[in-house]
Amino acid sequence: MKLILTLSIVASVILASTARPNDAAPNTVECGTIIGNNGVCVASELDCLPTGIALPSSDCTSQDLPLCCGKGLSSEAVAYGAHEFNLNGNPWFGKQSDGVASRTLLTEILFHLATQGWQLLQSFDPTRKTNDKDTMFFETAKPDPDVETFAVSFNRRDRIRLINPSNPQLVDIFKTTVKNAWPAGIRADRVYYGAAGLELHGSPWCTSAQGESIAAKQLVCHLIYAMKRIGFKLYASVDITGRKGSSNGSSSHINGQLDVLVFRKVTATWGN
Numbered sequence: 001m002k003l004i005l006t007l008s009i010v011a012s013v014i015l016a017s018t019a020r021p022n023d024a025a026p027n028t029v030e031c032g033t034i035i036g037n038n039g040v041c042v043a044s045e046l047d048c049l050p051t052g053i054a055l056p057s058s059d060c061t062s063q064d065l066p067l068c069c070g071k072g073l074s075s076e077a078v079a080y081g082a083h084e085f086n087l088n089g090n091p092w093f094g095k096q097s098d099g100v101a102s103r104t105l106l107t108e109i110l111f112h113l114a115t116q117g118w119q120l121l122q123s124f125d126p127t128r129k130t131n132d133k134d135t136m137f138f139e140t141a142k143p144d145p146d147v148e149t150f151a152v153s154f155n156r157r158d159r160i161r162l163i164n165p166s167n168p169q170l171v172d173i174f175k176t177t178v179k180n181a182w183p184a185g186i187r188a189d190r191v192y193y194g195a196a197g198l199e200l201h202g203s204p205w206c207t208s209a210q211g212e213s214i215a216a217k218q219l220v221c222h223l224i225y226a227m228k229r230i231g232f233k234l235y236a237s238v239d240i241t242g243r244k245g246s247s248n249g250s251s252s253h254i255n256g257q258l259d260v261l262v263f264r265k266v267t268a269t270w271g272n
Contacts, residue, residue, distance in 0.1 A: 072087070072088050073085055073086060073087060073088065074086045074087065074088050089101070091105065092133060092240055092241055093241065096193065097193045099153075099155070099193075099241075100161075100163060100192065100193040100194060100195050101193075102240055103151045103153050103163045103164070103195075103240070103260050104151070104163055104164045106151060106238060106240060106260060106262065107149040107150055107151045107163065107164045107262055108149075108164070110149050110235065110236060110262055110264070111147055111148070111149045113138060114141075114143075114144045114147040114149070114264065114270070115143060115144060115145065115147055116143055117140055117141055117142060117143040117144075118138040118139070118140065118141065119138060119139055119140075119141035119270070120136060120137070120138055120235060120236050121137040121138055121139045122136075122137050123135065123136040123137070123236055123237065123238045123239075125239065133239055133240055133241070134238045134239045134240065134259075136236070136238060141269075141270070142269050143269070144267055144269040144270050145269075146265065146267040146268070146269070147264065147265060147267065147269075147270070148166040148167075148232075148264070148265035149164070149166070149235065149262055149263065149264050149265070150162065150163065150164050150165045150166060150170060150232075150262070150263055151163040151164060151260050151261065151262050151263070152174070152223065152260070152261045152263070153195075153258075153260050153261075154205050154258040154259075155197075155205075156205070157203040157204070157205055157206040157207075158187070158199055158200045158201070158202060158203055158204060158205065159192075159197060159198070159199055159200070160178060160197070160198050160200065161192060161195040161196065161197040161198075162174040162195060162196040162197075163195045164195075165196070166265070169230065170227075170230075170232075171196050173226055173227065173230055174196060174223070174226075175189065175196065175198065176226075177222055177223050177226040178198050178200075178219065178223065179198070180222075181218065181219045181222035181223070182200050182201075182204070182215070182219050183215055184200065184201035184202040184212075184215075185200075185201045186198055186199070186200060186201070187199040187200060187201050204216035204219065205258055220261075227263050231265055231266050232263040232264065232265055232266065233263065233264060233266055233271050234261060234262075234263055235262050235263055235264035236260075236261070236262040236264075237259045237260070237261055237262075238259055238260050238262065239258075239259050239260075240260055
């Protein structure tokens, strides 16, 4: 059985399944989708989803979403074999408190799915619509009781943030690594709606200077390596805000946000 989680428009999440209601195959795959301005959608045929995501029948309710759902739910509906929950606010625009809350929600969804035996298979955007988001595909795996997740986001032209860390050591490692790895230095160190954030000198995420572009990629490499040394591996890279379309039909991150990186703890169940 496969699980698909899709992000779309501004604030919806859709969760759909390729499994039949009584399908108990060990290698199933499911999917979920984030759509609209404020919603989450869950397929009614799902056999096994974590508490806080969906019920094992068509009776999905708002109480089954993670408690970190920020501003709460505005509505829910079933359509085309999927269950959709609409969130208050504009989480997929990725601005201010909504931006931090949406990334926190992403880490919590991945966390709860992993504890119930759903492992991320791949995330990508299977459509060509302007401002569309990624779809995440999951497959069944052994439940991981020791899972921990957190996110790193790249914002504006020069901001990097650590979101929903599971322990204070992650904050220290994050700040030390970025400060040591970015040659141009740090302009500011601040807390942004509860997230540890650093503002870098220069424009690492949107630059035409080759040296600065390479340095930005090296910074990400240093960060991935530093987290691996303390027991966390890169688990997901997800576009939850969408790309802005241009007049020639192409897409660009220049006016949007970059992918969110989600790290997961290496345990006896996963990552070894």
